Amino acid sequence: MLHFYYGVMGSSKTAQLLMQRYNYQQLGLKVALIKPAIDTRAGANKVYSRAGLEAKAEIVLEPHHSVREQLSWLAVQNAFTDYQYVLVDEAQFLSEDQVQEMADMAMHLEIFCYGLKTDFMGNFFPGSAALLRLAEDIWEVPGGLCWCGRKATMNTRIDADGRVIKQGAQVLIDDHLKDIRYIGLCYAHWRQGKSRAD
Ligand SMILES: [Zn+2]
Numbered sequence: 001m002l003h004f005y006y007g008v009m010g011s012s013k014t015a016q017l018l019m020q021r022y023n024y025q026q027l028g029l030k031v032a033l034i035k036p037a038i039d040t041r042a043g044a045n046k047v048y049s050r051a052g053l054e055a056k057a058e059i060v061l062e063p064h065h066s067v068r069e070q071l072s073w074l075a076v077q078n079a080f081t082d083y084q085y086v087l088v089d090e091a092q093f094l095s096e097d098q099v100q101e102m103a104d105m106a107m108h109l110e111i112f113c114y115g116l117k118t119d120f121m122g123n124f125f126p127g128s129a130a131l132l133r134l135a136e137d138i139w140e141v142p143g144g145l146c147w148c149g150r151k152a153t154m155n156t157r158i159d160a161d162g163r164v165i166k167q168g169a170q171v172l173i174d175d176h177l178k179d180i181r182y183i184g185l186c187y188a189h190w191r192q193g194k195s196r197a198d
Contacts, residue, residue: 068101090114157182162196
């Protein structure tokens with residue numbers, strides 16, 4: 001089955017993914033960790049959660065990669081006949097084709113995709129839109145809070161001074177441009193462009 005666990009910036013998506021992986025490993029189950037190549041914040045193959053957990057992704061997926069081929073290659077490398085579980089971090093960066101491929105593969109495999117639903121302008125990422133269309137099991141990862149204490153639902157791009165940025169490229173990883181960060185806000189404060197109390 002293809003699962004999509006979406007959550008806003010600052011929810012505990014990656015921590016939850018890494019705990020899930022740990023639990024499978026403790027049981028001796030074969031689990032593959034995938035991340036799209038576009039996210040290089042914590043090193044090319046590092047999956048990192050702000051809570052301090054981290055792991056190395058077995059597959060760093062380029063946009064043109066076939067998920068099926070990459071997994072077969074990994075299975076051969078590790079002398080496994082097959083993987084039982086696949087976990088994908090930052091799944092909003094998957095291509096539509098990759099999500100379609102995963103939906104087809106998930107008839108015989110449990111695939112869990114964790115990622116953002118929308119970008120800083122409130123638009124879908126292509127990967128998230130495809131997951132919302134095709135995943136058979138969709139859940140929200142809770143925990144993201146706005147500075148006002150309400151539930152955060154909107155991803156917000158801010159500059160070094162905390163000013164909300166409303167325009168620009170959909171993908172700007174915070175490490176490439178040091179003065180850009182992302183936070184989660186409630187809908188009202190995202191709409192007002194108010195990133196803090198003052
Ligand atoms: Zn708020």
